[in-house]
Amino acid sequence: MEGNLTQGPILKTLTKLALPIMASSFLGTLYNITDMAWIGQLGSKAVAGVGVGGMYIWLSQGLASMARMGGQVQVAQCIGRGDREAARGYAQTAVQLATVLGLAFSAICVIFLHPLVDFFKLTDPEALDAAFSYTRVACGLLVFSFLTLTLTGLYTAQGDSKTPFVANLIGLVTNMILDPVLILGPGPFPKLGAMGAAIATVTAQFIVMGIMILGVVLRQNGNVLKGIRLFAKPQVEYVNGICKIGIPTALQGMAYCAISMVLTRMVSAFGSAAVAVQRVGGQIESVSWNTADGFGAALNAFIGQNYGAGKMDRVRKGYRASLWTVGVWGVLITLTFVLLPEPIAKIFFYEPEAIAIAVGYLIIIGFCEGFMCEELMTVGALSGLGRTRLCSVISITFTSARIPLAILLGGRMGLTGIWWAFSSTSIAKGIVFVLTFFYITRETRNSTV
Template sequence: MQKKIDLVNGPVLSSLTRLAVPIMATSLIQMAYNMTDMIWIGRIGSSAVASVGAAGMYMWLSNGLAALAKMGGQVNVGHALGASNSEEAAEYASNALQLTLTLGIIYGLVCILGAKPLIHFFHLNQAQVIRDAIYYLEITCGLVLFSFLNQTYTGLFTAIGNSRPVFLATTTGLVVNIILDPVLIFGIGPFPVLRVTGAAIATVIAQMIVTVMFFIFAMKDTVLFQYVRYLKKPDLHHLKGIVRIGFPTSVQSMLFTGISMIIARLVAGYGDAAVAVQKVGSQIESISWMTADGFAAAVNSFTSQNHGAGKKRRIYQGYVSALKVVFVWGIFCTLLLICCPAPVFRIFITEKDVIPLGVDYLRILGVSQLFMSLEITTAGAFSGYGKTVPPSVISIVFTALRIPLALILVHTTLALNGIWWSITISSILKGVLLFVWFYIFMRGEKIIYNRK
């Protein structure tokens, strides 16, 4: 088993890069994982994409709940390891995994029992779209426990400076998903044609396999998991520490999704094709935000361990190094979406009447990619410090701004494009303001000028 990367000693860029590259690769794999579903489902038609788009909102919502244990566990484990306190780190890891298990079971039951009213919220138009959305929701969110566990294991492995298991487990899941998708969707060989339901089953099976692999990697780990006691009684002190750090991020993520669901309902007013465009467009847009999110995870762990070790100057150096990489990636994604929207969108949906809508979406959202990457990376640095409130405040306030802004812009000549512009404008504001906030924070903490 690969030992953890030493994040508190040695060259800053080298340490950060060695941790970040597997995480970024994992994010790209996760993006491909999601896109695989979308490519195959797109071959069924835009109505099937609309079904997955509506049900997928609740999977997205679940990520906010999962973030409670993941973020709280990752940051606290990083702080403890930075302070060379392995026993404390193991306590936080144990409680994070137990909390994950509890939340995953509760959310799954809610989605199974309330699938119909949850899908009816979007006011979808076609009966078949509604039925497919309900089936997809019941399967993917009903068994969301595996997704929850995978996210927490990802956070904990990243916290100890070992991102290799995350890469290997996620890659395996992608391969399984790629194989199962066409087989279960189109009924290849002895399998029946399951369409959208098949895609849901393929996704859950892949997630289950990833969870098993994480557990095997954890059994072989000698840094953290050998000290973790899965069946030990939860400790209130450590649970409070996890919730204190994870709660703002969890609320931020769930409110972000809730606001996005309201936006999706506005989009649904322009027809199921518009819902499909938003679903596919967001998957394409994930080229930038999932990669930035992966790099932010590395920044989080780098910051948390060095904060625990009291090395302020090293935190600043790591953040600046991260921004340089993210800046280049953000520019690339901006150029890709603005200059090549049509060929990229055709990979997912080939219906001629839908493509122009997709081109508009990608060009408008392309303007904000650099700023969105800046926001995500800075949020990772803030969170590594245990300061999850600032990124949560910025995100909640300016994501909420999308609703009134969209309601205003749709009544102009922009129409549907006004909704896309409300998303882009808010993303630009979030990126700029969070960066300024973190700069002020670093000045106040004397991080910039401290030479230790």
Template sequence: MAKHIDLVNGPVLPSLSRLALPIMATSLIQMAYNLTDMLWIGRLGSSAVASVGAAGMYMWLSNGLATLPKMGGQVNTGHSLGAGRTEDSASFAAAALWMTTALGLLFGICSILFADPLIVFFNLNSPQVIQDAKIYLQITCGCVLFSFLNQTFTGIFTAAGNSRNSLTATLTGLIINMVLDPVLIFGAGPFPAMGVMGAAIATIFAQFIVTTVFVIFAFRDTVVFCHVRLFRNPGKKYFLPILRIGFPTCVQNMLFTGISMMIARMVAGYGDAAVAVQKVGSQIESISWMTADGFAAAVNSFLAQNHGAGKPDRIRKGYRSAMGVVLIWGVLCTVLLIFFPEPIFRLFITEQDVIPMGVDYLVILGVSQLFMSVEITTAGAFAGLGKTLPPSLSSTILTAARIPLAWVLVQTPLGLNGIWWSITISSIFKGIVLFLWFRSFLDRELGKFTSPAGYSS
């Protein structure tokens, strides 16, 4: 199988599937990566999970910032490759890597210097939980540059029609993390038991190895990276388009995380166990949203290249094919979470007083999995056409509605479950609204698409 897939010629579904399957596998590996952490940390008890959950919110926030160079670089690289402008694609890749490095270093320094007030925000109860959260934050977010670079490398390789490199790099990281987690958390041989700190060190070392693998692949690449002049300033001609496309998605993701942090603070009012339930539950739920996010990346690159090549029919067929796959996956995830919540949750936390809370979380969030998958994939389709503002507006407005909705619902007999229902209800509306918006956009915009220059991006 060729590493680089021709996305602008040949049958649509086979091309899209060949690109998407390695990305979806990469997402599943990333999910396994996160779940491995939770499996071992869960053995330390719900307090340790609460520590990682609180600090992990800032890792999530950093991922929102990382989408700026990743999304902007991926879309512009894809457009340039589709239009046959190889040198431009390389310059966009270089600019994305420059921006990634600057943002990663800035976020890392801030996380180390301001760890105390960042953790105090969550109003955690146990001093040990607070201390572990600070340690986890300073290590994982302090060295977040590797995570940032990995995301940007993934975006650029995907834009070039090569999703297999990301799969290989992520699988390497998973294997290393699976080996190091129990060793560093519980101790073995010359390694002392380090608990939460050990989990953080294992995560960062694995991410460093993934970055190293990506660099090796970049040196071997013959499509984009072979033309990259990394030590030459690409210039604002390339930085500005990345900012224009990446900024709305970045703001959307960071606001989404900020709102989620406000929700987490409400959850903390029900005790550290509730924080642990939210952390573990969201990791389990990632089986749907991370896979959908991976498929959205494939749709993004497929539509971006066909946009650059001026092929509206392939854009329509690509989105239609993507929706067919995502609908099936969303239904499967819904069934899994609604009908098998207890055995799944028990894999991570076995404390009897916590399990009922976890079951409630999974069942309630299970209702929205199909709609969430549709929203994520459609956002990728919008971004592939250079239109990142519609999904950003839809997500920001409807996600913000979770806060007042949660406040109202917790006043009812639902209590803590009211917070989970606020998340599910907003996710359902986000999926419906964005799907209808994109269909309207396709009917209106692609009708006047006659050439690459005739479509405004």
């Protein structure tokens, strides 16, 4: 049966599902890099301002993961058990929650725009103007992003990763066309700067969402999203089921972002160029973490269905195959960052000061890329088992350690010490997550069917 991940060769099944998701994640990386590359032509101050808005978008993705992860895991496990009626109920509730949460987050960003931007203590007028312009538009219409992420998770839970890939590809092309036109304003077009980048991104997200909704409408049967009612009264059991899985994931994502905001405020003491490097550096890193997160999403659906069907042997074999695949990718990224930092930095920065800071960042952060890839992939695996609370505890504990570590190392080594606080904690998390998965699945060995 199409979308059935409980049968067939494990590596082939997992790879077939994972490749479109990884490609979609890579497209997400190109979204961000495209924005930063064009905004970079406006200078590091504009990049710093957009980076502030990007922090709140990142925070929103943590909240959006409640509906996405809760819906994806529950739908996958229901399909594995053969209960498609419950799978449809969870899918409908996930879409409803995504809509409500997206609208609520957008409203908060618009109403409290000035205090949210002022938190980062930007002093340069150009950076502040870019921050206000970008945040107002990009965060004010985040409901499209919330629905896109949730629909992607629900498609993936059913073993369909091709539709989200096609949708994201079309969205990327749209974004790449609109970015230079709206940011730089060639010819008769107005130069909108940071606001242009926000408009391009929101337009692309709307198109991606529309294509995935169209995919549900055109499909005759089989998709659990078919026939859902957005305005129907949510059933308590489905809300509770999604919240049980999704809330720990949301807390983990939002805590991670909140901690990064505190660290960004520390980085801002070193100037706009340092803030810009942290922002752009995160986008460059997304080449590794978006890909690993995409593979983790595939593994999440694979493990969710097989765990629901009681096939723990396939769970363990699927994880081992993923461990090696993602590990190799992480090592390649490490070598690229450590050996070629200056050519990468010069793609996004033109001022000598910013380039020098970016080179130091890439070298230090490069050492943790393989470990970070394993961490993100394992989070997807453990979440497929329903262990989102455990993931949250591990992640928040080690990520929180960045703040005192950054204070300690930053006081002795300056900006370099803050970069090492990022890198060392990522290395620790990667090791702990992998060991935890092997321990958890060793405990459940007797449940193999």
